[in-house]
Amino acid sequence: xxxxxxxxxxxxxxxxxxxxxxxxxxxxxxxxxxxxxxxxxxxxxxxxxxxxxxxxxxxxxxxxxxxxxxxxxxxxxxxxxxxxxxxxxxxxxxxxxxxxxxxxxxxxxxxxxxxxxxxxxxxxxxxxxxxxxxxxxxxxxxxxxxxxxxxxxxxxxxxxxxxxxxxxxxxxxxxxxxxxxxxxxxxxxxxxxxxxxxxxxxxxxxxxxxxxxxxxxxxxxxxxxxx
Amino acid sequence: xxxxxxxxxxxxxxxxxxxxxxxxxxxxxxxxxxxxxxxxxxxxxxxxxxxxxxxxxxxxxxxxxxxxxxxxxxxxxxxxxxxxxxxxxxxxxxxxxxxxxxxxxxxxxxxxxxxxxxxxxxxxxxxxxxxxxxxxxxxxxxxxxxxxxxxxxxxxxxxxxxxxxxxxxxxxxxxxxxxxxxxxxxxxxxxxxxxxxxxxxxxxxxxxxxxxxxxxxxxxxxxxxxxxxxxxxxxxxxxxxxxxxxxxxxxxxxxxxxxxxxxxxxxxxxxxxxxxxxxxxxxxxxxxxxxxxxxxxxxxxxxxxxxxxxxxxxxxxxxxxxxxxxxxxxxxxxxxxxxxxxxxxxxxxxxxxxxxxxxxxx
Amino acid sequence: xxxxxxxxxxxxxxxxxxxxxxxxxxxxxxxxxxxxxxxxxxxxxxxxxxxxxxxxxxxxxxxxxxxxxxxxxxxxxxxxxxxxxxxxxxxxxxxxxxxxxxxxxxxxxxxxxxxxxxxxxxxxxxxxxxxxxxxxxxxxxxxxxxxxxxxxxxxxxxxxxxxxxxxxxxxxxxxxxxxxxxxxxxxxxxxxxxxxxxxxxxxxxxxxxxxxxxxxxxxxxxxxxxxxxxxxxx
Numbered sequence: 001x002x003x004x005x006x007x008x009x010x011x012x013x014x015x016x017x018x019x020x021x022x023x024x025x026x027x028x029x030x031x032x033x034x035x036x037x038x039x040x041x042x043x044x045x046x047x048x049x050x051x052x053x054x055x056x057x058x059x060x061x062x063x064x065x066x067x068x069x070x071x072x073x074x075x076x077x078x079x080x081x082x083x084x085x086x087x088x089x090x091x092x093x094x095x096x097x098x099x100x101x102x103x104x105x106x107x108x109x110x111x112x113x114x115x116x117x118x119x120x121x122x123x124x125x126x127x128x129x130x131x132x133x134x135x136x137x138x139x140x141x142x143x144x145x146x147x148x149x150x151x152x153x154x155x156x157x158x159x160x161x162x163x164x165x166x167x168x169x170x171x172x173x174x175x176x177x178x179x180x181x182x183x184x185x186x187x188x189x190x191x192x193x194x195x196x197x198x199x200x201x202x203x204x205x206x207x208x209x210x211x212x213x214x215x216x217x218x219x220x221x222x223x224x225x226x227x
Numbered sequence: 228x229x230x231x232x233x234x235x236x237x238x239x240x241x242x243x244x245x246x247x248x249x250x251x252x253x254x255x256x257x258x259x260x261x262x263x264x265x266x267x268x269x270x271x272x273x274x275x276x277x278x279x280x281x282x283x284x285x286x287x288x289x290x291x292x293x294x295x296x297x298x299x300x301x302x303x304x305x306x307x308x309x310x311x312x313x314x315x316x317x318x319x320x321x322x323x324x325x326x327x328x329x330x331x332x333x334x335x336x337x338x339x340x341x342x343x344x345x346x347x348x349x350x351x352x353x354x355x356x357x358x359x360x361x362x363x364x365x366x367x368x369x370x371x372x373x374x375x376x377x378x379x380x381x382x383x384x385x386x387x388x389x390x391x392x393x394x395x396x397x398x399x400x401x402x403x404x405x406x407x408x409x410x411x412x413x414x415x416x417x418x419x420x421x422x423x424x425x426x427x428x429x430x431x432x433x434x435x436x437x438x439x440x441x442x443x444x445x446x447x448x449x450x451x452x453x454x455x456x457x458x459x460x461x462x463x464x465x466x467x468x469x470x471x472x473x474x475x476x477x478x479x480x481x482x483x484x485x486x487x488x489x490x491x492x493x494x495x496x497x498x499x500x501x502x503x504x505x506x507x508x509x510x511x512x513x514x515x516x517x518x519x520x521x522x523x524x525x526x527x528x529x530x531x532x533x534x535x536x537x538x539x540x541x542x543x544x545x546x547x548x549x550x551x552x553x554x555x556x557x558x559x560x561x562x563x564x565x566x567x568x569x570x571x572x573x574x575x576x577x578x579x580x581x582x583x584x585x586x587x588x589x
Numbered sequence: 590x591x592x593x594x595x596x597x598x599x600x601x602x603x604x605x606x607x608x609x610x611x612x613x614x615x616x617x618x619x620x621x622x623x624x625x626x627x628x629x630x631x632x633x634x635x636x637x638x639x640x641x642x643x644x645x646x647x648x649x650x651x652x653x654x655x656x657x658x659x660x661x662x663x664x665x666x667x668x669x670x671x672x673x674x675x676x677x678x679x680x681x682x683x684x685x686x687x688x689x690x691x692x693x694x695x696x697x698x699x700x701x702x703x704x705x706x707x708x709x710x711x712x713x714x715x716x717x718x719x720x721x722x723x724x725x726x727x728x729x730x731x732x733x734x735x736x737x738x739x740x741x742x743x744x745x746x747x748x749x750x751x752x753x754x755x756x757x758x759x760x761x762x763x764x765x766x767x768x769x770x771x772x773x774x775x776x777x778x779x780x781x782x783x784x785x786x787x788x789x790x791x792x793x794x795x796x797x798x799x800x801x802x803x804x805x806x807x808x809x810x811x812x813x814x815x816x817x818x819x820x821x822x823x
Contacts, residue, residue, distance in 0.1 A: 054754075054804065054808055055758075055801070055804060056757065056758030056760075056778060056800055056801075056804055057758065057760065058758075058760050058778045058781045058782050058797075058800075059758075059781070059797055059800060059801050059804075061782070062781055062793065062794075062797050066593060071592060071593070116312070118308065118312055119312050119314065119315075121273055121299070121312075122306065122308060122312040122314075123314070123325070124272075124298075124299040124300050125271050125272075125273075125299050125300075125302075125304060125305065125306040125372075126300075126305075126325055126326030126329060126371070126372070126375045127300045127303070127326055127329035127330060127375055128300055128325075128329055129298075129300050132329075136325075137314060140316045141315070141316055155660055158662070159660075159661075159662030159663070159664070159665075161662070161663060161664050161760060161761035162758070162760040162761065162778065162782065165760075165782050166781060166782045178662075179662055179663075179664040179761060182664045182665065182668055182765075183664055183667075183761065183764055183765055186668065186671055186765050192671075192672065192675075195668055196668065196672065199664070199665045199668045199669075202662050202664075202665055203661065203662075203665055206660050206661065206662060207657055207660070209660075210656065210657060210660045214653075214656070
């Protein structure tokens with residue numbers, strides 16, 4: 001693996017991990033709300049959360065460009081604060097975060113729904129406030145779902161192309177993640193070999209992530225109930 | 228003193244119940260779906276009643292008129308659920324400590340060591356809660372609820388998911404706790420046997436309403452109970468006192484207001500009060516005192532009424548002195564003996580039919 | 590913001606006014622996606638249904654492989670076909686690289702796992718329900734496949750819709766094997782990805798609106814079918 005490759009790989013990992021880290025807290029909160037609460041418009045909210053799964057990635061990327069780009073309303077708001085997404089790896093991370101969000105929420109929600117709500121009630125009768133119950137009972141019992149979701153989100157982020165290239169373009173060293181790099185090398189004479197190498201890494205990484213998440217699903221208590 | 232007076236809408240029907248109790252254990256007795264669980268849930272703070280008042284001693288837990296509704300975590304009400312509901316990701320020790328750590332030091336009155344010894348769960352302390360058997364789980368569940376030093380302990384059908392031997396075992400533990408701790412308990416069950424053994428005071432609930440309330444014997448002895456107890460168990464509960472023991476034949480004589488009952492050995496001292504359940508199907512009638520018969524209990528009685536004149540079977544209500552008794556016989560027999568209200572008969576009760584499970588200690 | 594609104598207005602005008610360039614791109618996208626959806630379904634629906642219905646040694650392995658294919662990044666698929674179809678590659682003599690045909694081939698391969706996975710799921714669930722009835726009528730699992738296919742036609746139509754939507758959304762593989770050549774292999778997705786960097790906002794915006802409308806319409810149709818058949822079958 002050349003130094004070039006290593007740089008691309010590291011950037012991809014950085015982007016995917018940052019995207020995951022940004023998604024996680026919100027995904028846990030959203031998953032909890034969807035798993036436990038009832039409110040008017042819940043179906044609509046659920047559909048909205050799943051949008052990135054349904055929409056074409058380029059459309060998502062374009063929407064991000066409009067909102068977070070240098071001319072965009074949110075982009076202009078954040079710029080004086082030093083937060084810039086346009087043409088930066090942070091933008092790639094944002095795209096990854098959004099595209100992987102529904103996968104995270106789905107997996108975590110599934111895990112939370114398999115936690116008997118009466119156990120949470122039992123904890124409350126013992127003196128625990130709702131917040132304490134969430135952190136000491138619900139969350140620990142949903143850990144396998146969180147891990148599965150994280151892996152799926154991570155794998156998705158590693159393969160993310162459409163939204164990334166539309167939002168933050170293809171800037172080497174900054175936004176040229178693994179998939180973008182593979183594409184770029186096919187446009188360059190003699191770049192086929194390198195593209196193939198990178199593709200191999202990509203496949204190995206995504207297969208590994210998928211394998212681990214499958215294994216986690218198989219040993220989770222939820223699976224045991226349905227088996 | 229526990230005071231409860233609530234109305235709780237519940238799907239298709241409505242629970243409207245009120246009762247008070249000062250007794251060490253008050254039992255909520257009724258069929259599945261009668262609303263007993265809704266009632267204890269209301270005491271625990273689960274599911275807000277539409278209106279009403281719940282008071283324990285000097286503490287108001289719920290009062291719709293004054294807008295008081297304490298959150299479950301503030302009520303200090305211990306709850307033992309039907310299926311234990313232990314925390315599967317924690318060890319037994321951590322489960323026990325969960326409530327204790329949330330109780331301010333000043334309010335803790337339960338001696339952990341003693342409780343663990345009492346419940347026999349010392350060996351289980353380091354086990355993961357998910358690996359325990361049914362009986363072990365229930366003991367830990369009881370321990371966990373108590374370790375939080377609650378002011379009152381609610382038990383919702385704690386024996387329902389256990390088999391016969393485990394039931395007896397846990398029942399014994401609950402009796403022990405009732406006697407050892409000065410903690411009021413509310414015991415929910417549809418099993419007449421558990422209720423007669425444990426409770427001094429019984430609240431009978433059917434279809435969301437209290438249909439009888441009072442000392443166990445009184446509340447449980449109305450003949451309307453057939454639907455609640457199931458035909459097999461229907462009968463009476465008699466309050467009695469241990470008169471004497473026959474150590475040679477290991478029998479005990481119990482004295483009640485109207486006569487005496489001989490039963491297989493009861494583990495109590497002379498003078499101790501007990502409750503005895505006598506099933507109607509174990510009572511036979513005779514017009515004359517029989518001789519040369521194995522039945523130990525032959526009691527002079529007067530027929531009060533004859534009920535349910537259809538099918539092959541009738542229930543005959545009797546009075547023996549101050550105490551009521553019920554006999555289930557064939558309609559033919561009633562006809563053959565020309566039984567009618569006011570008739571003087573002899574009630575025959577097999578001593579063997581009154582076993583350990585039919586006797587409860589007050 | 591003002592810029593965006595102005596571009597938006599321009600974009601709508603392009604769409605409504607029948608701008609030739611925009612509509613050429615849209616038509617090409619539709620042709621290519623329809624073709625790949627059709628091919629993927631022709632191959633994938635029977636195989637997927639068969640997988641859901643019949644157990645055979647190695648079935649589990651096939652299912653696992655299917656799941657792995659689902660998770661494969663689309664650029665990798667694009668690269669593989671690029672290498673196969675390029676002049677130096679084994680299929681280079683076919684000369685279809687950088688033509689719509691190449692796009693159809695690559696997209697078919699991408700949509701195939703989805704079609705197989707979805708139809709397998711539907712077939713498996715339906716088989717559980719109808720198994721007894723069918724076997725009592727003497728229908729073997731092999732014969733069951735066409736029977737189920739007909740019975741599930743509505744559900745399977747939603748699979749076609751899903752395949753079509755996926756094809757229309759694809760960009761990575763299309764860019765690599767198609768080359769995004771103006772007038773030849775430029776589809777909606779590749780145009781949007783590249784026009785935004787070139788700064789031709791109204792065209793990209795217009796294409797985005799059309800693409801979004803198509804995908805939303807597909808989803809709405811699929812949703813309606815599901816609701817309607819749920820009401821029908823209870």
